[in-house]
Amino acid sequence: MKKFRIPVSWSATATLIVEAEYLEAAVSHAKESPLPDEYEYVDGSFKVDSYLIDEFPDDYGEMKTGEANRVCRRCKSPVHYSDNPEYKYQCFQCDEDLYEFETDLKEDGSNQPVS
Numbered sequence: 368m369k370k371f372r373i374p375v376s377w378s379a380t381a382t383l384i385v386e387a388e389y390l391e392a393a394v395s396h397a398k399e400s401p402l403p404d405e406y407e408y409v410d411g412s413f414k415v416d417s418y419l420i421d422e423f424p425d426d427y428g429e430m431k432t433g434e435a436n437r438v439c440r441r442c443k444s445p446v447h448y449s450d451n452p453e454y455k456y457q458c459f460q461c462d463e464d465l466y467e468f469e470t471d472l473k474e475d476g477s478n479q480p481v482s
């Protein structure tokens with residue numbers, strides 16, 4: 368079976384208790400407060416973001432497997448596509464999952480990766 372990356376989102380609702388001198392200040396504080404620990408899922412809000420799938424085929428859709436055309440920035444080894452949803456690549460040499468900015472495009476010739 369193939370694996371696919373599907374972007375999804377949903378809404379949550381909660382009530383914040385905010386201390387302030389007047390309502391406008393309370394609303395202003397609420398906008399800057401961190402997400403509350405307790406919240407309720409908004410029924411029916413779960414959706415698949417098809418737009419992202421269409422616009423970012425490198426990040427979503429069928430998961431790529433095997434070796435990518437990039438190297439680990441730290442050890443210069445070829446990286447493989449990751450199956451961790453948070454990361455795009457993984458380096459077996461460093462035993463770490465990597466974001467794209469932690470990798471470099473593979474160079475041909477001169478800079479041979481360590482094997």
Ligand SMILES: [Zn+2]
Nearest residue numbers: 439442458461
């Ligand atoms: Zn590495």
